[in-house]
Amino acid sequence: MPIEKLLVPLPxxxxxxxxxxxxxxxxESVILINGALATTASFGQTIKYLGERYNxxxxxxPYAGQSKAHNVCDFIxxxxxxxxxxxxxxxxxxPSFLLSVSWGGVASLLALSRARTSVKRAVIASFSxxxxxxxxxxxxxxxxxxxxxxxxxxxxLLNDTVGRHLPxxxxxxxxxxLSTLPRDEQEQxxxxxxxxxxxxxxxxxxxxxxxxxxLKFLNxxxxxxxxxxxxxxxxxxxxxxxxxxxxxxxxxxxxxxxPALRQVRTAILDYFGPSPAQASGRALDCLDALTARSPxxxxxxxxxxxxxxxxxxxxxxxxxxxx
Numbered sequence: 001m002p003i004e005k006l007l008v009p010l011p012x013x014x015x016x017x018x019x020x021x022x023x024x025x026x027x028e029s030v031i032l033i034n035g036a037l038a039t040t041a042s043f044g045q046t047i048k049y050l051g052e053r054y055n056x057x058x059x060x061x062p063y064a065g066q067s068k069a070h071n072v073c074d075f076i077x078x079x080x081x082x083x084x085x086x087x088x089x090x091x092x093x094x095p096s097f098l099l100s101v102s103w104g105g106v107a108s109l110l111a112l113s114r115a116r117t118s119v120k121r122a123v124i125a126s127f128s129x130x131x132x133x134x135x136x137x138x139x140x141x142x143x144x145x146x147x148x149x150x151x152x153x154x155x156x157l158l159n160d161t162v163g164r165h166l167p168x169x170x171x172x173x174x175x176x177x178l179s180t181l182p183r184d185e186q187e188q189x190x191x192x193x194x195x196x197x198x199x200x201x202x203x204x205x206x207x208x209x210x211x212x213x214x215l216k217f218l219n220x221x222x223x224x225x226x227x228x229x230x231x232x233x234x235x236x237x238x239x240x241x242x243x244x245x246x247x248x249x250x251x252x253x254x255x256x257x258x259p260a261l262r263q264v265r266t267a268i269l270d271y272f273g274p275s276p277a278q279a280s281g282r283a284l285d286c287l288d289a290l291t292a293r294s295p296x297x298x299x300x301x302x303x304x305x306x307x308x309x310x311x312x313x314x315x316x317x318x319x320x321x322x323x
Contacts, residue, residue, distance in 0.1 A: 007070060010062075010088055014075070017066040018059040018089065023051040027275045028096035031119075032058040033086065035102030035126075039065030046099070046254060049265045053275045057093050061085065063188050073184045076191050079199075082107040083114065090117045097272050098122035102226070102251070103196065106204075113207040121214040123268050126251050128219070128226035129201045129234055135225040136197070138162060143193035146186050151179045162225050165250030167257060208237045216242040216271045218264060220249035220256075242271070 004020040019040050032043050040058045047056045060067040086107050098119045100108035105127030138161045145154040155178035159171040219228040228245040244267050249260035
């Protein structure tokens with residue numbers, strides 16, 4: 001399975017590192033949108049099951065991951081900047097599907113509401129339109145720890161709150177990641193948190209009525225921070241929205257164990273549907289069965305379809321994102 005590694009220039013002069021995982025050239029693409037400060041590495045597990053049907057595209061924002069080395073990090077990205085970056089990447093790669101995680105849902109929904117895109121269906125995971133008391137308390141404390149340079153306390157806070165249902169190894173990755181966060185990224189975190197705290201649903205919910213593509217929201221049953229009930233309140237503002245609850249899962253869903261992973265995988269694949277290559281393959285299988293029963297039917301030439309999917313790249317380091 002080849003991975004195309006690209007550096008995409010943005011109109012504003014910054015550059016974005018992009019990975020396009022090509023499991024099958026005939027597959028449609030799905031673009032993956034992280035929450036705050038997570039990188040392409042955090043989607044390693046997600047890419048593996050999406051690769052059964054689609055070619056995933058993921059990217060690092062200019063201040064993070066493998067984009068950082070290609071930009072002079074003397075800038076702070078606003079939420080509107082993130083929307084513009086996402087719209088630019090969608091325009092370049094023309095994905096048929098979109099999958100966002102946590103606060104990546106804000107940029108994703110705003111992007112889909114502000115322009116007509118190639119996206120036919122989008123899954124918005126672990127997102128809520130409102131800041132409830134647990135989320136407000138968490139992001140406020142996280143901001144204060146990071147502003148004070150107390151990265152170890154910020155890491156422990158993450159693991160004790162939104163990350164409480166993660167397996168031990170994932171908590172260790174969180175701890176290592178946040179404890180070594182460079183100062184310029186700490187400043188971006190603090191700014192991101194201030195943006196979250198200042199967001200008022202009434203400021204942007206009316207824009208969601210412009211979204212034409214299908215939407216499916218996934219939230220964890222045990223998630224106190226972006227609850228299933230809060231997500232469902234969006235139904236009054238959206239034309240085509242579905243909602244699903246992942247049983248016995250918290251905020252990080254498919255990172256929290258095999259049962260949650262299986263539910264998330266099924267929900268996403270069922271919603272996005274089969275790839276054109278798979279649909280073609282099933283049609284050909286039906287034709288073969290029919291010709292076996294009716295030898296007099298002329299045999300159609302069968303297209304050569306490469307159905308052997310190579311295993312996904314081994315992302316040995318996977319970090320759970322800060323919401």
